[in-house]
Amino acid sequence: MTTSNQTERPAATDRQTAEDPHLRRGPRGHPLLPGGYGRSTYYTGAPSPYAICGTGYLVTDDRGRELIDANNNFTALIHGNAHPEIVEAATKALSEGASWGIPNLYEWDLAELLLARLPQLDQVRFANSGTEAVMSAIRIARASTGRERVIVTRGGYHGTSEVALVPGGPGYTRGVTRGVVKDVTTVPLNDIASLREAVEADASGYAAIILDLLPNRAGLLSVSEPFVREARQLATRHGIVLIIDETISLRLGHGGASGECGVSPDLLTTGKLIGGGLPVGAVVGLEALMRETDPTRPGSLPYGGTFSGNPVSMAAGAAALRLYPADEVERLNRLGDAARETLNARVADAGWEVRGRGSLIRAVPVGAEKVDEATQYRLWWESYERGLLGSPANLLSLSTPMDQGAVDDIVERLADAVLATAA
Numbered sequence: 001m002t003t004s005n006q007t008e009r010p011a012a013t014d015r016q017t018a019e020d021p022h023l024r025r026g027p028r029g030h031p032l033l034p035g036g037y038g039r040s041t042y043y044t045g046a047p048s049p050y051a052i053c054g055t056g057y058l059v060t061d062d063r064g065r066e067l068i069d070a071n072n073n074f075t076a077l078i079h080g081n082a083h084p085e086i087v088e089a090a091t092k093a094l095s096e097g098a099s100w101g102i103p104n105l106y107e108w109d110l111a112e113l114l115l116a117r118l119p120q121l122d123q124v125r126f127a128n129s130g131t132e133a134v135m136s137a138i139r140i141a142r143a144s145t146g147r148e149r150v151i152v153t154r155g156g157y158h159g160t161s162e163v164a165l166v167p168g169g170p171g172y173t174r175g176v177t178r179g180v181v182k183d184v185t186t187v188p189l190n191d192i193a194s195l196r197e198a199v200e201a202d203a204s205g206y207a208a209i210i211l212d213l214l215p216n217r218a219g220l221l222s223v224s225e226p227f228v229r230e231a232r233q234l235a236t237r238h239g240i241v242l243i244i245d246e247t248i249s250l251r252l253g254h255g256g257a258s259g260e261c262g263v264s265p266d267l268l269t270t271g272k273l274i275g276g277g278l279p280v281g282a283v284v285g286l287e288a289l290m291r292e293t294d295p296t297r298p299g300s301l302p303y304g305g306t307f308s309g310n311p312v313s314m315a316a317g318a319a320a321l322r323l324y325p326a327d328e329v330e331r332l333n334r335l336g337d338a339a340r341e342t343l344n345a346r347v348a349d350a351g352w353e354v355r356g357r358g359s360l361i362r363a364v365p366v367g368a369e370k371v372d373e374a375t376q377y378r379l380w381w382e383s384y385e386r387g388l389l390g391s392p393a394n395l396l397s398l399s400t401p402m403d404q405g406a407v408d409d410i411v412e413r414l415a416d417a418v419l420a421t422a423a
């Protein structure tokens with residue numbers, strides 16, 4: 001296997017830890033990280049391998065295995081691992097000073113690149129994650145409307161802020177106050193009548209409708225265009241802010257998934273790919289709303305973040321966006337579309353289907369909205385054993401170093417893994 005951006009890489013063994021990190025304990029005998037994991041989203045039901053290094057679309061783990069990286073840090077690595085131009089841009093910014101307490105020029109560069117792709121919007125505020133971006137967008141919507149309630153779609157995932165946890169259902173809202181839960185109305189995906197009914201029941205109470213056009217936690221089912229249009233119309237009619245959360249879906253079009261379906265949000269939240277692999281988030285929006293965070297205006301919302309707009313993430317993100325012009329977006333989308341078609345033919349008899357759009361791919365049992373964790377983990381391990389790294393929720397994403405040969409490899413390995421999981 002070769003990659004188009006192969007870089008000089010230290011041998012995996014040079015960087016391996018001598019011992020299983022699980023054996024390293026704190027002074028009182030506990031694993032250093034709760035449960036032995038740095039994120040609960042890493043969990044795959046059994047102790048997972050550690051990543052040691054990566055280049056292009058390959059990652060090497062602590063057992064010395066080379067895997068096709070279709071996890072891409074949960075879709076963030078649109079250019080795969082250690083893309084030379086991104087490494088160079090981030091290294092240059094880092095060498096100039098990691099971050100400062102006065103504005104830097106890199107954030108202007110990334111803002112300009114983002115707005116060139118989203119010309120219907122006016123301004124950008126950077127954050128450090130998609131979670132933070134969504135949290136801020138909700139606050140902007142509430143401040144500008146003077147309202148508190150929010151509508152989301154069932155099963156959607158918008159990060160781990162309190163409001164964003166509510167659509168996940170009761171399993172996600174432990175530790176969230178009843179007041180927060182009460183302020184969030186959840187409607188079934190693509191159910192226009194329920195959306196209309198929810199809005200019209202309290203039209204002057206809602207600050208925002210939040211949509212992810214391809215929600216992975218809800219089974220990677222596409223939100224239908226009529227549903228998005230209805231949300232747009234209801235929002236406009238009732239003075240509600242339409243937030244489209246493109247933390248993942250921005251990769252699906254040059255102007256994101258919303259650009260593809262021709263519906264313009266009032267605020268768009270994003271993250272992942274626009275940091276080139278480094279921490280990032282952004283709210284992109286209409287000036288009439290973004291002015292809520294304008295510090296020159298009396299009474300504006302405090303908007304901070306010690307690392308928001310830091311030069312290293314901004315420089316890496318700008319390089320990533322420059323490397324992802326419209327023809328690359330389309331090339332990756334075409335590779336993904338063809339992959340899903342082949343995969344669907346391969347797994348149909350086993351009672352599975354392969355969903356997604358463009359460069360996002362997910363295998364699920366036919367018709368499933370929510371896949372049980374045991375099945376998700378089984379597929380993760382079956383894939384892993386075949387040298388394919390996905391996300392624990394089985395979302396796969398393509399990256400630009402991948403060519404037809406790499407995608408064919410993914411198809412082969414995933415099809416085999418699905419058949420083994422279904423057996």
Ligand SMILES: Cc1ncc(COP(=O)(O)O)c(C=O)c1O
Nearest residue numbers: 129130131157158159212247271
């Ligand atoms: C649609 C969506 N919104 C928000 C987030 C949160 O982003 P982050 O993990 O950067 O906080 C995610 C993360 O996967 C997401 O998929």
